[in-house]
Amino acid sequence: MSEPDFTTLHQRMLAEIAAKTIFATTYLGKAALDGRVMEALAKVPRHVFVPIELRPYAYVDTPLPIGYGKTISQPFIVAVMTDLLRVRPTDTVLEIGTGLGYQSAILSELAQQVYSIELIEELARQARQRLARQGCANVEVKIGNGCHGWPERAPFDRVIVTAAPELIPPALIYQLKPGGRMVIPAGLPEAQQLLLVEKDDDGAISTREIFQVLFSTLEDTEAE
Template identity: 80%
Template sequence: MSDPDFTMLQQRMLAEIAAKTVFSTNYLDKAALDSRVMNAMATVPRHAFVPFEMRPYAYVDTPLPIGYGKTISQPFIVAVMTDLLGVQPTDTVLEIGTGMGYQSAILAQLAHRVFTVEIIEELAEQAAHRLADQGCDNVEIRVGNGCQGWPEHAPFDKIMVTAAPELIPPALIYQLKPGGTMVIPAGLPDAQQLIQLRKDAQGSVTTREIFQVLFSTLEDVALP
């Protein structure tokens, strides 16, 4: 497919995200996502972050397989999670679950710095190449257990988690700055909820359930 074809499909994807946002007003308490988020979705080429054989489907509003039993998230969910995170240009963001780097690239458009953790080394390597090709020089990747976060660079203004634990990992809550926001899917596999977690200036935590979702499980394993 040619670049003009991808551009047309990307515009169609953006229109679908806008329409689904209107239908989700009761869940999101808003009928339109932040313009900065939509601009980032319009800027980052999703087809550059999927396996070659999946490129014709890159702008369909659905998850796509990326290998190793993992998927790239549905564009609408990427946009909603990014909007809920409320990233500011001065923010340092932690992402858990790099995949092939699409969500990382979206965050890189909005934040000062992005630190992202991927448990599968081969995916982390692919993400590094794809992000470099797109000029995302404010993203740093490490291979590790996402449940442990990245303590060397904590605390973080915002934390985005793209795989679902049953319970929100305490280490991630600890690594979130006072005044910060985390967006994370959590719960049993058949009852996951997308959650917006906020930590106030005194360190107290509140959570808000958005709607039911289905994500890959966040693996909490010891790495060599």
């Protein structure tokens, strides 16, 4: 496919996200996503963050396989999770589950610094390459167990998790700054909910269910 083809499909994806947001007003409490989020989605080419054989489907509003039993999330879900995070230009963000780097690239447009953890070494290697080619200099990727967070870089203004644990890992709550926000899917595979977690200035935690989702499981390699 040519770049003009991708441009047209990219524009259709943005229009579909905008339409689906209107239908999700009941869950989101608003009919449109933040302008900065939509600008980031418009700027980052999703097709460079999917396997080459799937590029014709890059702008379809569906998850796509990226190998190792993992997927790149549906564009609408990426948009909603990013919007819920309310990333500010001065924020430091922790991402759990780099995949091939698409969500990282979106966050790099919005935050001062992004730290991303990927369990699978080959995915982390590819993500670094793809992010570098897109000029995402403010993203650092490491291989590791996302359930532990990144203590050396903590605390974080924002935390986003792109795989689902049954329960929110305590380390991620601990590494979230007072006044911070976390967006995470959690629950049993058949009953996952997208959660917004907020820590107030005194360190008290509140959670809000947004809607039901289906993510791959967040693996804790030391829990077995």
